[in-house]
Amino acid sequence: MVKPNLLKDIINIWGCTGLSGIDSTEYGFRIGALSTWTEVRQATALPPALIECAATVGAQQIQNRGTVGGNIVNGSPAGDSLPMWLVLDAEFEVASTRGVRRIPASEFWTGYRKNAMVDDELLVAVHIQPKSTDILHYRKVGTRMAQSISKVVLGARLRIADGRPIEARFAMGSIAATPVRLPTVEAAVLAGEGADAATHMAQDITPLDDIRSTSGYRLNVATRVVRSFLEQYLGA
Amino acid sequence: MNPVGIDIPRADGPSKVRGDAQYVDDIRPAGCLYGATVRSPIAHGKLLGIQKDPDFDWSDITVVTCLDIPAQNVVLLMTEDQPALADGVVRHVEEPVALVAASSPARARAAVAHIKVLVEALPAVLDPLTAQNNPIQIFGTDNVFKQISIHKGDKTDDGVIVEGTYTVGHQEQLYIEPQGMIAVPRADDGLTLIGSMQCPFYIVKAIAPMLGHGRINVIQATTGGGFGGKEEYPSMLAAHCALLSIKTGAPVKMIYQRDEDLRATTKRHPSVIKIRSVVSPQGELLQWDAEIIMDGGAYNTLTPVVLSRALLHLCGPYRCPRQHLEGVAVATHTPPNGAFRGFGAPQAMYAVERHMDAIARTIGMDPVAFRRLNLIRDGDTTPTGQALVDTGAHLVLDVALKAAEAEVKTPAIHPGGGVGRYARGRGVALVFHGCGFTGNGEARIKGKVAVELQDRCVQILTASTDIGQGVDTTFPQIAAAALGIGVSRVSNAPHDTAMVPDSGPTVASPTCMVVGGVLRTAALKLKAALQAETGLDTDDFDTLLDARTHTMALRVMAEYQDDGSMDWDDATYSGDAYPCYGWACSVVDLDVDLDTGEVLYRRYVSATDVGKAINPVIVEGQLEGGAIQGLGYATCEEVVLDDQGRMINDRLTNYIIPTTLDAPEMITRIIEIPYSGGPFGAKGIGEIPMDGPAPAVASAIEAAVGVVLNRLPMTPERVLSALEIKERS
Numbered sequence: 001m002v003k004p005n006l007l008k009d010i011i012n013i014w015g016c017t018g019l020s021g022i023d024s025t026e027y028g029f030r031i032g033a034l035s036t037w038t039e040v041r042q043a044t045a046l047p048p049a050l051i052e053c054a055a056t057v058g059a060q061q062i063q064n065r066g067t068v069g070g071n072i073v074n075g076s077p078a079g080d081s082l083p084m085w086l087v088l089d090a091e092f093e094v095a096s097t098r099g100v101r102r103i104p105a106s107e108f109w110t111g112y113r114k115n116a117m118v119d120d121e122l123l124v125a126v127h128i129q130p131k132s133t134d135i136l137h138y139r140k141v142g143t144r145m146a147q148s149i150s151k152v153v154l155g156a157r158l159r160i161a162d163g164r165p166i167e168a169r170f171a172m173g174s175i176a177a178t179p180v181r182l183p184t185v186e187a188a189v190l191a192g193e194g195a196d197a198a199t200h201m202a203q204d205i206t207p208l209d210d211i212r213s214t215s216g217y218r219l220n221v222a223t224r225v226v227r228s229f230l231e232q233y234l235g236a
Numbered sequence: 237m238n239p240v241g242i243d244i245p246r247a248d249g250p251s252k253v254r255g256d257a258q259y260v261d262d263i264r265p266a267g268c269l270y271g272a273t274v275r276s277p278i279a280h281g282k283l284l285g286i287q288k289d290p291d292f293d294w295s296d297i298t299v300v301t302c303l304d305i306p307a308q309n310v311v312l313l314m315t316e317d318q319p320a321l322a323d324g325v326v327r328h329v330e331e332p333v334a335l336v337a338a339s340s341p342a343r344a345r346a347a348v349a350h351i352k353v354l355v356e357a358l359p360a361v362l363d364p365l366t367a368q369n370n371p372i373q374i375f376g377t378d379n380v381f382k383q384i385s386i387h388k389g390d391k392t393d394d395g396v397i398v399e400g401t402y403t404v405g406h407q408e409q410l411y412i413e414p415q416g417m418i419a420v421p422r423a424d425d426g427l428t429l430i431g432s433m434q435c436p437f438y439i440v441k442a443i444a445p446m447l448g449h450g451r452i453n454v455i456q457a458t459t460g461g462g463f464g465g466k467e468e469y470p471s472m473l474a475a476h477c478a479l480l481s482i483k484t485g486a487p488v489k490m491i492y493q494r495d496e497d498l499r500a501t502t503k504r505h506p507s508v509i510k511i512r513s514v515v516s517p518q519g520e521l522l523q524w525d526a527e528i529i530m531d532g533g534a535y536n537t538l539t540p541v542v543l544s545r546a547l548l549h550l551c552g553p554y555r556c557p558r559q560h561l562e563g564v565a566v567a568t569h570t571p572p573n574g575a576f577r578g579f580g581a582p583q584a585m586y587a588v589e590r591h592m593d594a595i596a597r598t599i600g601m602d603p604v605a606f607r608r609l610n611l612i613r614d615g616d617t618t619p620t621g622q623a624l625v626d627t628g629a630h631l632v633l634d635v636a637l638k639a640a641e642a643e644v645k646t647p648a649i650h651p652g653g654g655v656g657r658y659a660r661g662r663g664v665a666l667v668f669h670g671c672g673f674t675g676n677g678e679a680r681i682k683g684k685v686a687v688e689l690q691d692r693c694v695q696i697l698t699a700s701t702d703i704g705q706g707v708d709t710t711f712p713q714i715a716a717a718a719l720g721i722g723v724s725r726v727s728n729a730p731h732d733t734a735m736v737p738d739s740g741p742t743v744a745s746p747t748c749m750v751v752g753g754v755l756r757t758a759a760l761k762l763k764a765a766l767q768a769e770t771g772l773d774t775d776d777f778d779t780l781l782d783a784r785t786h787t788m789a790l791r792v793m794a795e796y797q798d799d800g801s802m803d804w805d806d807a808t809y810s811g812d813a814y815p816c817y818g819w820a821c822s823v824v825d826l827d828v829d830l831d832t833g834e835v836l837y838r839r840y841v842s843a844t845d846v847g848k849a850i851n852p853v854i855v856e857g858q859l860e861g862g863a864i865q866g867l868g869y870a871t872c873e874e875v876v877l878d879d880q881g882r883m884i885n886d887r888l889t890n891y892i893i894p895t896t897l898d899a900p901e902m903i904t905r906i907i908e909i910p911y912s913g914g915p916f917g918a919k920g921i922g923e924i925p926m927d928g929p930a931p932a933v934a935s936a937i938e939a940a941v942g943v944v945l946n947r948l949p950m951t952p953e954r955v956l957s958a959l960e961i962k963e964r965s
Contacts, residue, residue, distance in 0.1 A: 052653050059895065139652040141832050143872055143952060145897035149889050151952075211876055211885045217833075217953040220960065224831035225652070232655050 019069070019124055022046070028129035030093075033069025033122075040068065049136040050128075053084050053155075056138075059146035069123045075113045075178070082109070082179040083155030083171035084138060085126065093125040102127070109178040134159050134167070135233055139225045150174045151213040152221045156229055158189070165189050165234065170226060175207040175218055185226060194234045198227035239713040239723040240916050243853040247708040247727065248458070260416035260432045260457040265487040268418070269298075271480045272344035272490070274334035274351045275500065276326035279360035279569040279880040280372075283326050286334050289350035297347045300335040300479045307448030311475050312441060313468055317375060318535035318572070320446055320475040326355060327374060328534035328571045329882040330500040332472070337480040337488050360569040362881050364531035365508060367566035374534060375567035381532045382540035382565045384547050386619045386809050389558035395514040395522045398595045402511070402587035404948040406875035406883075407504035407868075409576050410893055413460025415469060415501060416491040419477035426451025427478050433470040434462045435741035436699050436733045442471035443478055452478075453734035462703035463865070464575030467743050468537050469501045498886040502574030503875060505542055505565075506531045509550070509587035514558075519601050521610045523558035526550045528584065530565040533572035539565045542573075544674055546580030548813045549927075551619050552588035553629040553668040554610040559619035570881035575743060577862065578926040581669055582869065589665045589931030590946055593938065603935065604664050608633065611666075620804075622812045628819035628845040628909045633666055635843035636821035639903045644839045646901040648827050657830040660838075661940025665822045665932035670814030671847075671911070671920035672746035675804035678796055678815070684737035685754040687715060687762050688791040692781055693725045694762070696755060697791075698739035700747045701731050705922055706854035707747050713850050714752045714915050718759035721777045737793060745920025748850060749816075750796065752915040758794035765792050799913070816911040818919050820844040822863070822928030825900075828940045833956030835871045835937065837900035842928065845907040847919030852906060855921060859904050862925025867900075868893045869926070870933035874949045 004010055013019060013034065020034035022043045029046060040046060040054035041063065057063055057071070057080045071081045072092065085092075085105040092103045094117050103116050110116055117123065130136060137156040142148030152174050159167035168189040170182040182204040188197035207218035251257040274286060286301065288294060302309050302323040309319045322333045333353050338344040361367050367379045375381060417431035429439060429452065436454040444450045454474070459466065473490055480488040492500070507530045514523035528546055532539035547563040596606040611629045618624065640662070650656055672678060686697040696715055702708040712726035719726070729736060739751045763780070767773055769790075770783035804811040823841040828834075840863050849855040872892040876885045885891045910917025934945055943958035 049653060056651070059897070137653070137655060139655070141651075141834070141952075143834065143892050144895055145649070145651075146895045147889070148892070211890050214953055217956060220956055221832050221952075224956075225656070228652075228656050228831045 025127070028127065031068055031126045031128070033067060033124050033126070035068045037063035037066050037068070047130045047136045049138040050084055053081055053138045056080055056140045068126060072108070072126070073115060073123050075109050075115050077112065077177055077179065078150050078153065078174045079179070080140060080150060080153055083153055083173050086171035086179055086181055087136070087155040087157040087169035088128045088130060091127045092123055093127060094121045095124045096121045106181070112177040131159070137229050139229070141221050141225065149212060152218050152225070154222070154225050156226070158233055160233065164192065172205060172222060175205045175222065180205065189230065195227050195230040198223045198230060201226065238717050240717040240850055241848070241852065242713070244709055244713055244723050244851055246706060246854070247712065248702055257458040259413055259460060260418060260430060261491050263418060263430055263457060265418065265420050268487040268489050269337040269339060269480070269484055270341040270344045270490070271335055271337050271477060271488045272341070272348045273332050273476065274336065274348050274353060276322060276329055276331040276333055276355065277353055278326065278355055278357050279329050279362060281326050281355035281357045283322050283324055283333065284354040284356060287352040287354055292347070292350035296339060298337040298480065298484045300483050304479055304483055305446055306482065308445045310445055311443065311471050312445050313471065313537055314540060315536045318537070320472070320479065328569050329880040330571055331534070332476065335476050335480050337484050341491070360881070362568055362570060364506065364529055364566050364568050367568050368564060374569060375536065379567040380564055381536050381567060382543050384544060384563045384809055386547060386559070386561040388617070388619045388621060391558060391560070392514055392523050395516050396599055397512065397514055398591070398598045399512045400510070400591050400594045400946060402509045402590050402946045404583045404586055405506050406573070407576060407873050408498060408875060408891060409463035409465030411461030411463060411465055414492040414494055414497040415466070415473055416489070417470060417473040417477045418487060418489040419474070419481035420487040421481055421485060422451065424451055427481060428453050428455065429474045429477065430455045430457050431470055431474065432457055432459045432466060434459070434466045434701055434703055434743060436701070436731050437738045438468065438741055439471050439474045440733050443475045446475055447478060453732060456701045456731040459701060459703045463577045464579065464743065465502060466703065467575035467741065469574065494888065495886040498891060499883045500571060502537065502572055504576040505539065505573040505580065505583065507546065507583040509583065511587060511591040513591065513595060515595055515599060517599065519599055519606050519609050521554055521556040524551055524556045525560045526587070527562040530563065531568050531570065531573060532565045533568060533570045535572040537572045537574045539573065541674070542575070542580040544580070545670070546584045548620065548670060548674065549581040549584040549668070550588060552585065552592065553612050553666055553819065555612045555616040556610070561619055570877070577865065578923045579744060581923065582866070582926050582930065585665070585667045585927040586930045586934070586948060589667070590934055593935050604637070607666055618813060620810050620813045624817070626909050628907060629666060629668065631909070632819045632821040632843040632845055632907055635905050635907060636823050636841055637664070639843065639905050640823040640841040642903070644825055644901065646838065648836055648838050650827070650836065658827040659830055659940040660827050661936040661938070662823065662825050663932040663935030663937070663939060665928045665935060667820050667924065667927040669818045669820070669924035669927055671816050671818055672750050672814060673744055674813055675806055675811070676802060678746070678750050679798035679802070681740040681796065683740035683751050683754055683796045684793055685739050685751060685758045686737050686791055686793045687755070687758045688789055689762060690789050691787055693727070694719065695727060695729045697729045697736040698751060698755070699731055699733065699736050700739050700751045701742045702728070703742060705747070705858060706851060709854060710748055710850045711752065711755055714755050715759040717916070718756045719763055719777050720775060745922040748918050749847065749911065749914040749920045752850070752918060753913065754794050754796050756915045758792055761792045761794055762790065765790060815913055816919055818845050818847070818921060818924045820924050820928050822932040824929065824932040824936050826933065826936045826940065828937055828955065830941070830959065833952035833959060835933065835950070835955065837867060837898065839901045839903070840867070840929070841903040842925065843905040843907055844921065844924060845909045845919070846921045847911045847914050848908050848917035849906050850916065850918055855906060856904050858921055859925045860902050862923070863902065863929050864894050864899050866926045866929025867933065869948060870930040871950050874951055
């Protein structure tokens with residue numbers, strides 16, 4: 001990658017107030033790309049799990065300056081919010097001189113720090129349609145309470161009707177080049193395996209050893225945090 | 237009003253809050269050049285030379301190698317083994333090989349990137365357990381820096397035998413301000429060194445042999461923390477700045493980047509400790525055999541003294557008729573380890589307290605009751621045969637447990653919005669800490685303190701630096717109390733070795749206790765001198781000043797007086813190891829996350845005997861800061877090395893220390909059992925708060941989830957792995 005020239009190649013969009021703000025829409029929410037994590041934390045209408053996610057980004061100082069759009073476009077596999085957008089079926093509104101289009105979160109991250117936007121496109125907003133009937137859950141495993149880079153980060157969404165799960169979304173970060181969904185676990189939940197669905201984790205993720213943790217720990221933790229969540233809502 | 241025992245606001249506070257305190261990087265001599273270091277890429281090898289990239293513009297770059305050293309290639313400390321720049325051989329990764337100076341830090345770093353170190357790799361010894369007598373020689377003929385044996389009593393096997401092995405890793409001091417130094421040429425062909433440091437006179441002694449002369453003065457700049465990490469390492473930086481300054485004829489500044497500082501500078505010594513104990517079925521300690529193997533890294537630095545302190549604490553604050561302690565510090569091809577708050581004691585106390593838990597578990601006794609039964613009391617002897625007086629183990633234990641009866645105020649914040657499984661536990665650890673230098677250390681150092689009357693104010697001249705522990709505030713309190721004047725009329729003079737007497741290094745927690753005592757003597761001498769000058773015998777300082785016929789400055793000096801009360805034999809390691817001891821008890825409440833193995837601290841209670849709190853809020857700051865550093869040592873601070881012994885988690889995102897949000901509620905009880913030799917009874921307190929947290933946390937984890945962890949740090953990875961093993965069995 002060519003190193004950008006800070007004077008020529010980078011445009012500061014911090015002052016573009018039109019890109020920030022969290023608004024209720026007919027279906028849900030439009031979160032401006034420049035909304036800071038502090039603004040997300042203060043937007044009490046948003047789902048509590050998303051607010052909790054915002055509270056784990058860096059620390060207070062970073063939350064004051066770091067933005068939703070920055071986290072998404074930076075696309076670090078450890079990006080704290082990315083699994084949440086996947087389980088929320090978020091859509092990313094991107095704009096260029098050719099107009100505006102929406103990219104589903106599931107198609108956005110195409111590789112390590114790569115995304116589906118083309119060079120002249122800008123992420124302007126995130127659209128989510130959370131259902132009040134859904135259980136939304138967020139869990140970051142990062143060793144300390146602030147300024148931590150996740151070892152595993154989980155987003156989960158569960159819809160239960162008549163005591164049975166009818167929709168299940170699980171996504172994880174820090175365990176592959178991009179945040180990933182957990183299709184086998186999801187299918188097992190829908191098939192009625194309950195908390196034991198978490199035992200299929202190894203079919204969905206193959207975490208690596210790195211300087212922050214080990215593959216074994218990541219697989220264990222991934223399994224256990226999903227199991228705990230399922231036990232809470234589906235019983236042991 | 238007597239200022240001792242009062243929370244006088246910190247003397248250094250306003251300038252630090254305003255941002256105008258002058259740290260070394262704020263000091264910019266005219267024409268200053270910037271230095272950077274070329275380092276060894278491997279653990280051990282034959283150094284063939286360096287190769288400069290011919291495509292790089294070297295016109296404005298100065299390069300220094302060992303060939304430029306004016307006299308002896310050594311940074312002198314206890315021994316002469318550590319070179320300023322490697323010559324012919326590299327003995328650890330990141331060992332300094334060459335230096336560059338350029339007009340900017342970025343340019344200097346660019347030059348370093350264009351120098352290749354030519355080395356021929358040799359087999360390296362990285363494991364301390366295989367270092368002793370390894371055919372690959374690092375230090376001496378046997379790779380042993382120091383070996384110590386202490387024996388008290390005979391041997392018995394008549395009782396319940398409990399054995400355990402305890403392993404502790406490196407820990408980084410993590411001062412906020414990285415290492416930094418400036419060398420400025422003097423008109424007399426000498427050098428002035430200004431830097432971030434604990435011990436200005438160490439640097440004078442360390443680099444004089446390299447320069448071949450003593451025309452050096454060293455000035456401490458405002459220092460952003462040390463924790464031992466700025467005890468010996470600044471001498472290396474001073475040597476490098478001096479070499480670059482001599483070659484360029486200009487002032488040269490070197491400021492380490494954080495990653496370089498983490499990779500290259502000293503750490504707490506990793507250690508492996510084995511304990512075998514014999515107890516009666518009723519729980520009385522009958523015999524205590526302990527051995528420690530300590531990894532010193534590639535050079536001696538202060539390792540023998542660290543080993544000594546570790547061994548002298550390897551029995552804990554417990555009575556036992558038979559104590560047999562063995563210690564060996566070995567050399568490995570890793571960056572040298574060095575001074576760090578606690579200086580060997582935290583390693584020892586972790587092992588001792590873990591072992592006490594192991595015995596209690598084995599004989600089925602409550603761990604606190606077992607400790608209480610074996611507490612060392614007045615008249616009991618230590619392994620070196622020192623008969624103790626004014627012991628405080630029972631008192632700190634009682635006070636801490638009583639304080640811990642209060643309900644935990646702060647609710648535990650569990651990540652995951654309350655979803656998850658947690659287990660709650662409490663752990664107790666009891667520690668002691670020898671105050672000041674070992675044995676006859678003070679008598680050998682003979683610290684000197686001067687006080688000078690200037691107009692109606694008094695200046696204190698010492699080499700005892702304020703590294704955050706508050707000596708710029710507490711020294712004026714001690715002197716003002718002795719003189720009977722307001723503390724605002726007394727201040728510490730800047731620490732310039734050309735101006736101040738050598739009061740000893742700022743290490744091992746004796747600054748207040750020992751140097752403060754000499755200071756009190758000096759202040760009383762000043763008053764006596766004024767009484768003699770004026771012929772008045774009043775104690776009122778202002779009356780004495782009013783009676784003077786002139787306003788000339790008046791300086792008096794006092795020196796540490798050995799009162800002969802310490803009976804210590806360094807050859808046999810017997811007698812009075814320390815002039816006095818501090819006592820502390822930690823009670824930690826925590827939750828273990830059963831899904832992640834993470835430890836969430838809920839509350840930390842401590843009771844610590846400090847002798848006398850000269851400035852209680854500063855003492856509390858020391859105790860609580862030390863506790864958090866100890867909690868980091870317990871669960872998250874882990875130095876990860878690659879196959880060359882290089883620290884690979886060399887940034888603050890990966891070397892995890894606790895943040896403010898990780899710090900639990902704290903109850904900090906100060907106990908004052910006065911030490912007759914300290915000013916107003918004060919003991920050393922800088923290090924003891926580091927000793928208790930790790931074993932208390934281990935004990936609390938065991939209470940919460942029933943797994944026994946005998947290795948530091950107790951990372952989530954290790955906790956979860958132990959949990960999984962327990963669940964499977």
